[in-house]
Amino acid sequence: MEIKNRVANSGLITIDLEELYRREKAEWADFDLKNFLLEDVLLKEKNFREELKGFCWNDFRGKFVHLYCSADAILPGWAFLLPLTYLQPVAKKVVFTHKENLDPLDEVLKFLIENLDSQRFENERVIIKGCNKLKIQQERYLDLVQKIQPYVKSLMYGEACSTVPLYKRKN
DSSP, rough: OOOOTTTTTTTTEOOOOOOOHHOOOOEEEEGGGGGGGBBBBOOOHHHHHHHHHHHHGGGGGGSSSEEOSSOOOOOOTTTHHHHHHHTTOOSSEEEOOOGGGOOOHHHHHHHHTTTOGGGTTTTOOEEEEEOOOOOOOHHHHHHHHHHHTTTTTEEEEEEEEEEEEEEEEOO
């Protein structure tokens, strides 16, 4: 008697956020505005603009960039926007947050879900894998469901051997 893998032959598609994250191999780089301040407190617009214009942006190419200021300085809102205009064409994604609040896993997953081709799940039966070693925030699962639900035939959560039905399109 031949043993058949019914799960493999079922046509189910599994989305594993942990695996998506691992495949991304995200590289991070920091962009600290402190490096452009005089005496760690003062931002002079003319000098700042000149330094940014002459800055080598290639180090940020294809990377996730953490934009922040480690100095305890009061900066105008545009001080973060101006370097963003240089980073955006080269970086994969730019994230602004205090250093201690940066969650690289969460930021990369947000990016991956935002850029997921939902249409490839058109009329498919999809399982969102639930058991992961990484600490994935629940909000990412919510984002994923919102992204793919309009396209799928059915949506489940868990493992192929034990799923919880979430949604089934009514034809």
